[in-house]
Amino acid sequence: MITRRGVLLFIPAIVLHAQSTANVRGRLRQQPDLPPALTTKEGKVILLDGDQDTAGVLRDERLKDGDFEANGHYVAPDRFVIDPIHTRSLFIWRNGKKLVITYWCDVCAIRGWTPGLCRCCQQPMELDPRDPALKDTEPSN
């Protein structure tokens, strides 16, 4: 019985994993009493989900109401799970350019992928959206 249950739990995981990557774009909603979501230009609200670091970005108030884009996959018509943080799947559009969302400590020259304190000097990291083609070690400008 235990083995059979294990197999049944395993199958949905494979199906989810096999789904091809999609993306969503819209205005990022941040309301304290509601889960993060975006509103597409067609006016459709899509709830956003992801790992802990991704959730940190979704709740970064500096991105509120921004023209936001993310890679991931739909788990329901109105529910989108963003790919893990290490896949660099979070973007903001500014001046017609798609920029990957990063965080930067100028003092230590350390780049991060979720808001919070610099792991070196413990000061808050700056939001630093930048060209996705840049390597992690390259400066933004």
Ligand SMILES: [Zn+2]
């Ligand atoms: Zn630092």
